[in-house]
Amino acid sequence: xxxxxxxxxxxxxxxxxxxxxxxxxxxxxxxxxxxxxxxxxxxxxxxxxxxxxxxxxxxxxxxxxxxxxxxxxxxxxxxxxxxxxxxxxxxxxxxxxxxxxxxxxxxxxxxxxxxxxxxxxxxxxxxxxxxxxxxxxxxxxxxxxxxxxxxxxxxxxxxxxxxxxxxxxxxxxxxxxxxxxxxxxxxxxxxxxxxxxxxxx
Amino acid sequence: xxxxxxxxxxxxxxxxxxxxxxxxxxxxxxxxxxxxxxxxxxxxxxxxxxxxxxxxxxxxxxxxxxxxxxxxxxxxxxxxxxxxxxxxxxxxxxxxxxxxxxxxxxxxxxxxxxxxxxxxxxxxxxxxxxxxxxxxxxxxxxxxxxxxxxxxxxx
Numbered sequence: 001x002x003x004x005x006x007x008x009x010x011x012x013x014x015x016x017x018x019x020x021x022x023x024x025x026x027x028x029x030x031x032x033x034x035x036x037x038x039x040x041x042x043x044x045x046x047x048x049x050x051x052x053x054x055x056x057x058x059x060x061x062x063x064x065x066x067x068x069x070x071x072x073x074x075x076x077x078x079x080x081x082x083x084x085x086x087x088x089x090x091x092x093x094x095x096x097x098x099x100x101x102x103x104x105x106x107x108x109x110x111x112x113x114x115x116x117x118x119x120x121x122x123x124x125x126x127x128x129x130x131x132x133x134x135x136x137x138x139x140x141x142x143x144x145x146x147x148x149x150x151x152x153x154x155x156x157x158x159x160x161x162x163x164x165x166x167x168x169x170x171x172x173x174x175x176x177x178x179x180x181x182x183x184x185x186x187x188x189x190x191x192x193x194x195x196x197x198x199x200x201x
Numbered sequence: 202x203x204x205x206x207x208x209x210x211x212x213x214x215x216x217x218x219x220x221x222x223x224x225x226x227x228x229x230x231x232x233x234x235x236x237x238x239x240x241x242x243x244x245x246x247x248x249x250x251x252x253x254x255x256x257x258x259x260x261x262x263x264x265x266x267x268x269x270x271x272x273x274x275x276x277x278x279x280x281x282x283x284x285x286x287x288x289x290x291x292x293x294x295x296x297x298x299x300x301x302x303x304x305x306x307x308x309x310x311x312x313x314x315x316x317x318x319x320x321x322x323x324x325x326x327x328x329x330x331x332x333x334x335x336x337x338x339x340x341x342x343x344x345x346x347x348x349x350x351x352x353x354x355x356x
Binding site for chain 2: 135160161162164192
């Protein structure tokens with residue numbers, strides 16, 4: 001085990017500072033499922049949500065001010081879209097050994113404090129975020145379920161004003177999910193916002 | 202119109218008294234020319250914020266770079282506007298930053314992130330290095346050696 005951890009840390013060290021060439025998912029790719037621990041102690045997979053029409057997967061964390069600035073808006077997204085078949089699934093991609101405050105126990109405290117209505121999962125071993133191609137927190141992937149496959153339909157920002165909710169003019173995630181619910185082909189599929197780099201050793 | 206004029210005046214004032222520790226507030230159209238300077242020196246632009254731990258770790262390397270005669274360093278802070286007075290300015294003063302510091306206060310991130318570099322996902326820290334014949338964006342942290350070696354490759 002010790003050796004495996006050492007090998008893993010050497011592997012991550014060697015890539016930590018190299019120029020980021022992120023592949024990850026493109027629009028239309030099939031997102032793989034995962035099984036990750038939730039703040040309530042359960043393991044959560046996309047496959048658990050039999051009635052979902054899709055998912056709003058958000059890589060986010062406790063420690064990034066941009067993530068914190070979006071907490072209320074993430075809760076609002078879940079409240080609005082869970083009943084319509086698109087629940088929020090939050091995943092913390094940070095290695096808790098690389099940053100103080102992102103342990104599962106810390107995540108549990110934050111989830112209770114803020115009254116998160118959605119799963120808040122830890123990307124144990126940091127296996128999931130690289131597959132998605134997440135590079136920062138927050139980073140959103142809207143998935144649409146088709147024949148039990150989760151197809152990536154939108155990647156990017158929650159809206160166009162990370163710093164002040166009252167100045168939002170374009171609600172990118174809402175537009176995407178509304179469009180998918182209406183059976184439309186999305187016109188805006190990728191957006192960008194400032195975020196915190198994902199923390200790794 | 203008036204706030205814009207004020208910006209311009211402040212910009213010129215800060216050039217005149219460029220002892221730094223002064224933080225200029227810019228929107229993207231005002232920042233844009235600073236990312237396209239026609240200079241003999243290598244231009245190094247670092248995007249950072251006081252709350253970004255890996256940014257703070259590498260900041261001293263950029264300060265050291267700035268001491269070299271033929272490198273100009275520009276530190277572009279992405280701190281929240283509400284934290285300008287309470288966090289950004291005290292940080293700049295406490296650490297006596299000598300590089301030019303500007304605060305990018307422009308909400309339309311989806312626009313200007315792509316304008317700065319199509320390859321930037323928006324994660325911090327990030328840096329832009331350019332000279333008259335080469336330009337590259339780096340969405341990554343640097344060690345001191347990595348940064349100095351990278352900048353050397355522009356000469």
